[in-house]
Amino acid sequence: xxxxxLTLITKGEHERFFDNVEKINAFVSTTDNFLELLLQIGTxxxxxxxxxxxxxxxxxxxxxVLSRAxxxxxxxxxxxxxxxxxxxxxxxxxxxxYTLVADAKTFRMSRTAKNQKDFKV
Numbered sequence: 001x002x003x004x005x006l007t008l009i010t011k012g013e014h015e016r017f018f019d020n021v022e023k024i025n026a027f028v029s030t031t032d033n034f035l036e037l038l039l040q041i042g043t044x045x046x047x048x049x050x051x052x053x054x055x056x057x058x059x060x061x062x063x064x065v066l067s068r069a070x071x072x073x074x075x076x077x078x079x080x081x082x083x084x085x086x087x088x089x090x091x092x093x094x095x096x097x098y099t100l101v102a103d104a105k106t107f108r109m110s111r112t113a114k115n116q117k118d119f120k121v
Contacts (some may be wrong), residue, residue: 001033002040009057017053018081021060026081029066034072041065054092060087062104063088070102 001116012020028037041062048054054105070077070091077091087101 001031001036005037005061006045006047009054009061012057013053017056020057021081022059024061025064025067028061034065034068037065038069041104042106044106045116046108047048050108059104059106062106066102066104067091 005024005027008024009020012023028034032035044055044058048058050052060079067079067089070089075091075093077089079089080087088104089102090099091102092099
């Protein structure tokens with residue numbers, strides 16, 4: 001399942017960015033094997049170039065996975081399309097009405113191994 005997501009990201013590097021974000025969101029929202037995506041989304045594969053469109057699409061995929069995780073927990077959640085100085089995901093409780101915002105994080109293993117200060121828990 002994760003490899004299918006990577007293929008979708010790689011194909012999307014040469015197409016319109018927001019069209020691909022929608023495709024990625026749809027893929028993450030409808031996949032049956034969500035747990036596999038959830039377990040693997042935290043590390044950016046080295047096959048995706050640094051500071052590339054693919055890396056930005058991977059970051060958006062991580063937002064989609066986070067949003068789906070909130071939905072799996074029973075919250076209403078959406079991925080926000082704003083760029084910079086804004087949260088990536090917003091979630092709201094149907095029962096209690098509280099709202100939370102989140103920012104998904106992904107890392108390159110090669111980078112975090114060299115810069116331990118960047119590792120976040």
